Amino acid sequence: MDREEFVLVRDMVRSLATRFGVTSADEVKPSTRTAAQQALDELGLAELRRTSPPAATAQECALLAQEHGRRPLTTSLLGTVLLAPELLRLLGAQPDTRTTPTIALTRELRFPGQASTDLVAWDCEGADSALRVSAEGTVGRVELGPAAPGTDLVRAVRSVPSDAPVEVVGRLTPPDRLRWQAYALVVVTAELVGAASSFVEQAVEYARVRRQYGRPIGSFQAVQHLLADATVLVEACTSVTRYAAWCLDNEPPERALAAARAAKAEVNSSALEAVYAGMQVFGGIAQTWEHTAHLYLRKVRLGSTLLATTADLLPALAVPEVTR
Amino acid sequence: MTDTPLDFGDPADLDRLRREFRAWLAEHPLPERQSGEPVPVFLRRWHRLLHSGGWVGLDVPERYGGRGLTALHQVAISDELGACRAPGVPRIGYLAHALLEFGSEEQRLRFLPRMLAGDEVWCQGFSEPGAGSDLAGMSTFAERHDDHYTVRGQKLWTSYAQYSGLCLLLARTDRAAPAHKSISAFVLPLDRPGVTVRPLRAANGDDEFCELFLDDVRVEESERVGAEGVGWALAMTTVSYERNALDTGHISKYGLLVERLRRHAAERHGGLPDGLLSRIGRCVVDYEVLVAHARRRTAERLAGQVAGPESSVDKLLMTRTEQRLYDTALEVFPDELAGEGGELFGDYLYSRAASVYGGTSQIQRNIIAKRILHLPSNG
Numbered sequence: 001m002d003r004e005e006f007v008l009v010r011d012m013v014r015s016l017a018t019r020f021g022v023t024s025a026d027e028v029k030p031s032t033r034t035a036a037q038q039a040l041d042e043l044g045l046a047e048l049r050r051t052s053p054p055a056a057t058a059q060e061c062a063l064l065a066q067e068h069g070r071r072p073l074t075t076s077l078l079g080t081v082l083l084a085p086e087l088l089r090l091l092g093a094q095p096d097t098r099t100t101p102t103i104a105l106t107r108e109l110r111f112p113g114q115a116s117t118d119l120v121a122w123d124c125e126g127a128d129s130a131l132r133v134s135a136e137g138t139v140g141r142v143e144l145g146p147a148a149p150g151t152d153l154v155r156a157v158r159s160v161p162s163d164a165p166v167e168v169v170g171r172l173t174p175p176d177r178l179r180w181q182a183y184a185l186v187v188v189t190a191e192l193v194g195a196a197s198s199f200v201e202q203a204v205e206y207a208r209v210r211r212q213y214g215r216p217i218g219s220f221q222a223v224q225h226l227l228a229d230a231t232v233l234v235e236a237c238t239s240v241t242r243y244a245a246w247c248l249d250n251e252p253p254e255r256a257l258a259a260a261r262a263a264k265a266e267v268n269s270s271a272l273e274a275v276y277a278g279m280q281v282f283g284g285i286a287q288t289w290e291h292t293a294h295l296y297l298r299k300v301r302l303g304s305t306l307l308a309t310t311a312d313l314l315p316a317l318a319v320p321e322v323t324r
Numbered sequence: 325m326t327d328t329p330l331d332f333g334d335p336a337d338l339d340r341l342r343r344e345f346r347a348w349l350a351e352h353p354l355p356e357r358q359s360g361e362p363v364p365v366f367l368r369r370w371h372r373l374l375h376s377g378g379w380v381g382l383d384v385p386e387r388y389g390g391r392g393l394t395a396l397h398q399v400a401i402s403d404e405l406g407a408c409r410a411p412g413v414p415r416i417g418y419l420a421h422a423l424l425e426f427g428s429e430e431q432r433l434r435f436l437p438r439m440l441a442g443d444e445v446w447c448q449g450f451s452e453p454g455a456g457s458d459l460a461g462m463s464t465f466a467e468r469h470d471d472h473y474t475v476r477g478q479k480l481w482t483s484y485a486q487y488s489g490l491c492l493l494l495a496r497t498d499r500a501a502p503a504h505k506s507i508s509a510f511v512l513p514l515d516r517p518g519v520t521v522r523p524l525r526a527a528n529g530d531d532e533f534c535e536l537f538l539d540d541v542r543v544e545e546s547e548r549v550g551a552e553g554v555g556w557a558l559a560m561t562t563v564s565y566e567r568n569a570l571d572t573g574h575i576s577k578y579g580l581l582v583e584r585l586r587r588h589a590a591e592r593h594g595g596l597p598d599g600l601l602s603r604i605g606r607c608v609v610d611y612e613v614l615v616a617h618a619r620r621r622t623a624e625r626l627a628g629q630v631a632g633p634e635s636s637v638d639k640l641l642m643t644r645t646e647q648r649l650y651d652t653a654l655e656v657f658p659d660e661l662a663g664e665g666g667e668l669f670g671d672y673l674y675s676r677a678a679s680v681y682g683g684t685s686q687i688q689r690n691i692i693a694k695r696i697l698h699l700p701s702n703g
Contacts, residue, residue: 006328006329007328010327057329059330060329063327063329066327067327204697204699207699208698208699208700215700218699219701219702220702221693221702224694225690225693227693227699228689228690228692228697229689231637231697232637232641235617235634235641238620239613239616239619239620240609240612240613240616242330242332242620243332243616244616246330246333250332250333258612262608262613265606265609266609266612310602311602313605313609314601314602314604314609315601316605317605317608317609318589318602318605319589319590319601320583320587
C-alpha cells in the first residue's frame with residue numbers, strides 16, 4: 001500500500017475501535033460481539049493478506065494489529081483477518097470468501113506440534129473453522145466446538161472436538177513454515193505493544209488530572225519515574241517489534257524468525273511490566289471490575305504465554321545454532 | 325513517533341558509502357596499540373589514519389573540513405567499524421555540533437578542520453565537584469573585563485584533559501541572573517597560565533577522568549562561543565548528541581561480547597545452568613532491541629523526523645543493555661574475577677558508570693517525564 005492508502009486503512013481500524021472498544025467488562029455480550037465483528041468484516045480487510053504478493057506488507061499488518069490492541073476489542077482482526085488468510089496465501093490456496101477460518105493452537109496457546117494435541121480455535125469471533133499447522137507443516141482445517149472459557153475476556157476462543165475430521169488443505173515448505181511462525185509471532189506481539197502503549201498513555205493522562213495532597217499526582221517524582229520507565233519499556237517493545245516486522249518483508253525467513261523471537265521475548269516481560277506501572281498509577285480504581293485496567297492486564301498477561309513464553313525463548317536465543 | 329511504515333534498510337547511497345569504506349579498510353590495516361601506549365595516544369593515531377582517508381566528520385560541511393553528508397552517513401561508518409572490531413569513530417561529534425550550532429564563522433573555520441584532523445584534541449569542562457546532576461548550579465565564574473574574562477573555579481570528570489590541548493568550558497558570567505541564563509561557553513587552551521590538570525584514578529584503574537583547576541585564567545572575548553548566557557542551551561545540545569542511540573559503534577561493542585557469550589553457551593551446551601542460559605538469552609534480546617531501536621531512529625530521521633528529547637529513552641536503553649551484559653559476562657566467565665581481575669572485569673567496572681555519566685538515569689527519567697510525557701512540574 002502507499003502511505004495514504006495505509007493511513008486510510010489504519011483510520012478505519014481506529015474508528016472501529018472507537019465505536020466498538022469495550023469500556024467495561026460488562027459490555028462484553030454476544031450481541032455486541034456480533035455487531036462489532038460484522039463491522040470489521042464489512043471493512044474487507046481479509047483481502048490485505050489473501051493475494052500473492054500480498055496487498056499489505058508484514059509491517060503494515062503489524063501496525064494494524066498494534067492499532068487493534070490499543071483498546072479492548074472483541075473483534076477477531078488477528079485470527080480471521082491477518083493470520084488465517086496468510087496461512088492460505090503461503091499455501092497458494094485459491095482465495096475462498098465462502099468460509100472464514102481462524103487459526104488453531106494448543107490448549108496452552110502454542111503452535112501445535114503433534115497431530116493429536118488438544119486444540120482450541122483461537123480468536124474465533126465470526127469464524128466457521130480453524131486452520132492447524134502440524135510440526136511437519138501440514139495445514140488442516142478443523143471444525144469448531146463450543147465456546148471455551150478464557151482469561152482474556154474480550155478474545156473469543158472455542159474448543160476443537162478431538163474426534164473431528166481434519167481436512168488437509170496443503171503443506172508448507174520448510175522456509176514458509178518459518179515465515180508463518182515469524183509472521184504469527186510478529187502480529188501477536190504487535191497487538192500486545194498496542195495494548196501496553198495505550199494503557200501507559202492513559203495512565204499518563206490520569207496522572208495529570210488525579211489530585212492528591214492538593215496537586216496532580218503526576219507532579220510527584222516517584223510517579224514520574226514510574227511512568228518514564230514504563231515509557232522506555234514501551235519504546236523498546238515498539239522498536240523491536242517494528243524491526244521484526246520489517247525483517248519479514250526484507251530478510252530471509254531464518255533472520256525474520258530470530259527477530260520475531262527477540263521481539264516476543266522483550267514484549268513478554270516489558271509490556272507486562274509497563275501495564276503493572278500503569279495500574280500502579282491508576283491505584284485503587286484499576287482494581288475494580290468496571291475499570292478497563294484488568295482487561296489490558298488479562299490480554300498482556302495471557303499474551304506473554306501466547307505462542308512462545310519467556311522460558312521457551314531465552315535459552316533458545318542463548319545458543320545460535322538452535323533454530324527450532 | 326511515526327505510526328506509518330518505516331524503511332529500516334539503507335538507501336543506495338549509504339550502501340555505496342559502506343562499500344567504499346570497507347574497501348578502504350581492506351587496504352589500511354588497523355593500527356595495533358603498543359605496549360604501554362596510553363589509550364588516548366593510540367586513539368589519536370587511529371583518528372589521524374581515519375582522517376587521512378576522509379572518514380572523519382562526514383556530517384560536517386566541507387568548508388570546515390568535513391564531507392558535507394548527513395548524520396546517517398556518519399552512523400554507517402560507525403557501524404562498519406564496530407562490525408570489524410576496530411576502535412570506534414573519534415568521539416568529537418558532540419563538540420563539532422556545539423561549534424557548528426553556536427560558534428562564530430571565524431571560530432568554526434579556526435577550530436573545526438584541526439579538530440576533525442586530530443591535530444588538536446579537545447575535552448569537555450562541564451561538571452564540577454558541586455555541580456554534577458545539577459549542572460546549572462555550577463560555580464566557576466568568568467569575570468568580564470573590557471575585552472577578556474578572568475576565570476576562577478574547578479571542573480571535574482574532564483575526560484583525558486591531560487592529553488588535550490583545548491577545552492570546551494562552561495562558566496557562569498552573571499551572578500544575578502537565573503542559572504539557565506547565566507552560563508556561557510568558552511574555548512580554553514589548556515596551556516594558559518593558571519590552568520592545572522590533575523588526572524584522577526578511576527575505579528577500573530584507568531586515569532581517564534581529570535580535575536581542572538582554574539586560577540584567574542585569562543580568556544579572550546573572541547574565545548567565547550555564542551552570546552553570553554547561551555551556555556546552557558549549548559550544553560543541552562551537546563549532551564543530547566552524547567546520549568544518542570545512533571552511536572552504533574557502542575552497540576557493535578556489545579554485539580561482540582554477546583556473540584562471545586553465545587559461542588560459549590554453544591560449546592558448553594547442557595553444561596551451563598539453565599538460569600545462566602536464560603540470562604545469556606536476555607542479553608541477546610537486549611542487544612537485538614538496541615539494534616532495532618537504533619535502526620528505528622535512523623528510519624525516523626530518514627522519514628523527516630527531527631531529533632528531540634527522546635535521546636533520554638535511548639540512553640536508558642543503552643544503560644540497561646550494557647550493565648546487564650557485563651554483569652552476565654562475569655557470571656559466565658568467573659575467571660575474570662580471579663586475582664587482579666581480567667580485562668572484562670575492567671569493562672564491568674566501567675559499565676557501572678553508564679547510569680551516571682552524560683546525565684544520570686534519574687535525570688533521564690526527569691527529562692522523559694517533563695519533555696516527552698509533559699507531566700506537571702512539582703510545586
